[in-house]
Amino acid sequence: MKERDKRSDFKQNLESSMPILGLASFIFILLYFAGAITILSYLVFIVLFASGLLVITVVQKNDANVANNIQKFSEDTYFDYIVESLNSLPDALIIVNKKEEIIFYNTNAQIIFFDNKAFDSEDIIRLTSIIPSANLMNSIQEVREENISKKIDISLDEELFFETNIANAVKGINNRNNEGEVVIYLKNITELKRLSKIRTEFISNASHELKTPISVILGLTETLLNFGDEDPKMQKKFLKKLGDEAERVQTLIEDLLSLNYLEMRENITLEEKVNLNLIIEEVAESLLILTKKEQINLKLSIPKDDTFIIGEQNDLRRAFLNLIENAIRYNNKNGDVIIELFTKDQNAILNIKDNGLGIDDIHLERLSERFYRVDPEDSKKKGGTGLGLSIVKHIANRHNAELKISSKIGEGTQVSLIFELL
Structure with missing residues (x-):
């Protein structure tokens, strides 16, 4: 096949040079019949014939160069395609x-x-x-x-x-x-590793948080079964403790379910038009009994005009409830909790401020982490699960809102939520 291709190429090149070779032969024959065959005529014939052969050589060389250039172009184009593919x-x-x-x-x-x-x-x-x-x-x-x-x-x-x-x-x-x-x-896989670590820590912490009250419940139950009839006062005391621990487990499970619910819905677009004024008033009213129990003065300041944003009413109610309840529980006796809602620069800003003990700066960045507590024992006594601010953070993120926490030891803490106005 290759030999046939070479013969075909040579034939084409020969045909390209035929006019020159033909001219050389014609002049030589003409001189021959004219009786003018001289050294000059031989030289003319040789020059023209050599020119024809040179044409063949040049054409063949040009064809080879073209073929090489085509091959090189193909390889370069293929290489560029590979590089482009690898870069993508x-x-x-x-x-x-x-x-x-x-x-x-x-x-x-x-x-x-x-x-x-x-x-x-x-x-x-x-x-x-x-x-x-x-x-x-x-x-x-x-x-x-x-x-x-x-x-x-x-x-x-x-x-x-x-x-x-x-x-x-x-x-x-x-x-x-x-x-x-x-x-x-x-x-x-850095992000996957991070999420895996969070999930592992979450399961470990959740198991620990559930294990403690369940162990207490089992211990109290066993004591009541064995000795409850002997001491009615002890029976009443232990039953109250059982109720407290059961409530603690219930609260923890509710918070865990809330976190799971929020994570499942974090990519769902918010479309509901909600009035922050009404939600804050409802939450504040629902906490009046707690404020009396903890001897806290609750002060509410909201604008006369309605404050509308796009959001999820139930989620916002849960976030506000967590924040205001924290301000009440972690405050001093006869302390103040000030709830202030106002608008500024196309934003709705909610400030919840107390004049309690305050929080050290080293804790502020970690407050929204799951199960993080400044004082674990005090938190458990007050019914905290360590998930409240984590839930608030999820809700804020879903509403494209900014969560800010500032605090000073001995002066109190302020938590702010900044929303985009409708």
């Missing part, structure tokens, strides 16, 4: 040679590992200077020696975590020698 991958990709030098990295790797510096083939960068992981280097060596692919998890300073797939590179373009080259694909 959702995760980081790095290729190293047998010296562990980086010979390519894509756009995501550029952002994560190379301070957004674009790949430059002139740079000599060793993989260990970017990802100092003994596990990764050992796995690369294993992949080379056993001609296998491997998946491992690696971390950088215990801050970034990657699910890493390692495999030998496939044969390169134009049979390029790429022996020992390895492809490393790094999927960023």
Whole structure:
């Protein structure tokens, strides 16, 4: 087939030079019949014939150059397509040679590992200077020696975590020698690790929080069964304790269910038009009995005009209830709780302020974490679950609202929610 193609190409080139060869032959024959065959005529014939052969050679050479250029263009275009495809991958990709030098990295790797510096083939960068992981280097060596692919998890300073797939590179373009080259694909699982850690801690904390009151309930029940008839006063005391612990379990379960409910609905668009004035008035009224019990002065200040936002009425009621109840429970006797709602710069701002003991600055950033308590024992005595502010934070986030907490020891605490007005 190749020989046939070569003969065909030569035939085409020969046809291209036929006019020159024909002219040379015609002049030679004319001179011959005219009896003018001289050295000059031979020279003319030779020059013209040589010109024809030169045309054949040039045409063949041009055809070869065109073919080479087409092949090179095809390879360059194919290579650019591959690079573009690798750069569009959702995760980081790095290729190293047998010296562990980086010979390519894509756009995501550029952002994560190379301070957004674009790949430059002139740079000599060793993989260990970017990802100092003994596990990764050992796995690369294993992949080379056993001609296998491997998946491992690696971390950088215990801050970034990657699910890493390692495999030998496939044969390169134009049979390029790429022996020992390895492809490393790094999927960023930092957020998954964080969520997994939160879930594990949450389950552990929830189990602990439930275990304590249940153990108390079981102990009290056993005592009442064995000795309850002997001492009516003890029986009454233990029954009250049973009721308190059962209520504590119920409150904890309700808070856990509330958190789960909020997380399931966090991506649902809010569409309801709600009046903050009415919700705050309802919540304040529902806490009047508690304020009398705790001997707290509740002061309410809301605007005359209605304050409308887009939100979920039940969620907002729950958030306001948690915040105002905290201000009442963690206040001094005869203390004040001031609830103030006002508008400013297209925002509705709700401030809930008490003049209680106050909170140290070191605790403020963690107050909305699940099960975080400034004083665990005091919180349990007051019926707290450690989930109240976490619930408020979820509700605020869903309403695109800002939660601010400020406090001073000996002066009290102020919690603010800032909403966008309708």
